[in-house]
Amino acid sequence: MSAYDQLASDFVGLVRRAFLSRRRFMSTSAAAAAGYTLAAGPVNAAPIHTDSEGLDTGTAKIETADGAMLVYFAKPSGVSHPPVILVAMEVFGLHAYIKDVTRRLAKLGALAIAPDYYFRLGDLTKISDIQKLMPLVNSKPDAQLIADLDAAVVWAKDQGGDISRLGIIGFCRGGRTVWVYCATNPNVKAGVAFYGSLVDPASQKNLWPKSPIELAPEMKAPVLGLYGSADQGIPVSQVDKMKAALSAAGKTAEFKVYPGAPHGFHADYRPSYHADAAKDAWEQMKAWFHRWSVLP
Numbered sequence: 475m476s477a478y479d480q481l482a483s484d485f486v487g488l489v490r491r492a493f494l495s496r497r498r499f500m501s502t503s504a505a506a507a508a509g510y511t512l513a514a515g516p517v518n519a520a521p522i523h524t525d526s527e528g529l530d531t532g533t534a535k536i537e538t539a540d541g542a543m544l545v546y547f548a549k550p551s552g553v554s555h556p557p558v559i560l561v562a563m564e565v566f567g568l569h570a571y572i573k574d575v576t577r578r579l580a581k582l583g584a585l586a587i588a589p590d591y592y593f594r595l596g597d598l599t600k601i602s603d604i605q606k607l608m609p610l611v612n613s614k615p616d617a618q619l620i621a622d623l624d625a626a627v628v629w630a631k632d633q634g635g636d637i638s639r640l641g642i643i644g645f646c647r648g649g650r651t652v653w654v655y656c657a658t659n660p661n662v663k664a665g666v667a668f669y670g671s672l673v674d675p676a677s678q679k680n681l682w683p684k685s686p687i688e689l690a691p692e693m694k695a696p697v698l699g700l701y702g703s704a705d706q707g708i709p710v711s712q713v714d715k716m717k718a719a720l721s722a723a724g725k726t727a728e729f730k731v732y733p734g735a736p737h738g739f740h741a742d743y744r745p746s747y748h749a750d751a752a753k754d755a756w757e758q759m760k761a762w763f764h765r766w767s768v769l770p
Contacts, residue, residue, distance in 0.1 A: 482612060482647070482678070483671040483707035499745075502602075509573070511566035512602035514744050521570075521743035524577040531577060536589070536629045538622060544590040545626060546573050547633075548580035557768050558635040560626060561588035562644030562651035564741070565611040567598030571743045572645075579643070582760060583770045585635040591622040611647065615681045619651060620658050627661075639663060641768035643759065644670060645740060652697060653686035662695040664766035666759045668740050669701050671708060672716045687712075690719035696726035698762040700755045702735030702748065730758055 499516035500508065510517045530551050535542040546568055549556055559579050563572045568590040579586035592598050595610045623642075631637045642665045644652040649670020656665040674685040684692075701713050710731055720727045732739060732755070738746035740755055763769040 482608075482675055483673065483712075509570035509599070510743055511564075511569040511571075511599050513598075513604045513607045514564075514566055514738075514741070516745060517743050518745070518747065522574060524574050524581065526577060529577060529580045531580070534629070536625050538625050540594055540618075543593050543622060543625065544568065545629065546576055546588045546590075547586065548573075548577045549585040549633075549635075550580055550583055553583065555634055555636040556583060556585040557639035557641065557770065558627065558630040558637050559584040559586045559763070559768065560623060560640075560642040560655075561586055562623075562642060562648030562655070563588060563590075564646040564648055564738075565598070565607060567592055567601075569599040571741060575643075575645075578756075582763075584641075584768075585630055585633065587626050587630055589622055589626040591619055612678060613681070616654055616683065620655065623651075623655055624659070627659075637661065639768050641665065641763050641766075644668065646670070646738060649699075650674075650686060653689060653693075656695040656697050657684075657686075657689040657692040658694070660694045663768050664763055665695055665697040666762055667697055667699050668755065669705055669708060669737050670699070672712050687716050687719050690716065690725060691723040693720065693723070693725040693727070696728075696762075696766055698758060699727065699729040700740075700758060701729065701731045702737060702739045702751065703731050703733050704735055705737040707737055728762075730755070 498519055500519055505517035528551055529548050531548040534545050561576050572588050576586040576588045601607050640662050642652050642655055645668045649667035652665040652667040652670055656662050672686045674682045703710055732751035735748040735751035736746045738744055739748035740752040
């Protein structure tokens with residue numbers, strides 16, 4: 475058994491793509507100043523930036539059983555009762571890319587909320603060594619994760635969000651979160667998982683009782699899975715098994731696998747960015763949320 479067999483599959487995709495050319499990237503200090511994570515490796519010199527024109531954006535604190543959880547939110551200005559979309563982040567914390575995705579969703583008409591559900595572990599954006607990051611994020615129990623997301627939904631309702639049109643989108647470990655939350659909360663209307671891991675390491679069983687594949691019969695919302703054929707942590711055969719499990723359970727889901735796209739293909743700040751796949755996946759996401767009446 476290799477060392478990779480002990481890792482969560484999203485970390486396999488990250489670690490195996492760590493040794494890339496550092497040309498055309500920001501310096502470490504510039505990336506940190508711009509608000510990007512340091513553990514993901516070099517940051518592209520020109521990541522996508524979405525402005526706040528026409529939006530209300532900011533941060534808020536949500537009370538949980540263990541203290542205040544920071545959230546970043548964005549919503550269209552002057553719009554009453556917008557739909558609510560949760561943004562489930564990667565393992566790197568609430569950094570500039572996740573905030574930008576939140577603004578992109580607000581531009582589509584949603585109250586988008588990115589909760590920092592790793593807040594109990596400190597500021598993950600300041601950790602530069604992925605080997606130090608792994609045990610921290612792997613210590614997050616699913617039960618606690620679900621409770622944090624539920625708290626964000628309650629907050630969204632208090633802000634005037636229309637939680638009868640609740641969606642969730644997630645990337646990397648956040649993609650796994652999409653599968654977990656769509657199997658848990660019956661009020662979710664639709665989810666979109668970008669390269670979310672589908673099979674968990676056996677060592678995580680005490681914290682993550684069921685992997686997404688094991689949760690297939692419990693899915694309560696339709697999910698769109700967006701994956702890359704070159705993902706070294708989530709092979710296409712694993713995606714096919716998830717399809718089969720969902721089909722056998724009579725659940726609604728669709729998948730698109732992008733040829734040649736690696737893990738993290740939507741992350742425009744990282745070397746893994748695959749522009750064609752990322753652009754098409756964003757359009758697929760929009761169509762999915764329109765289809766299930768999350769987006770107006």
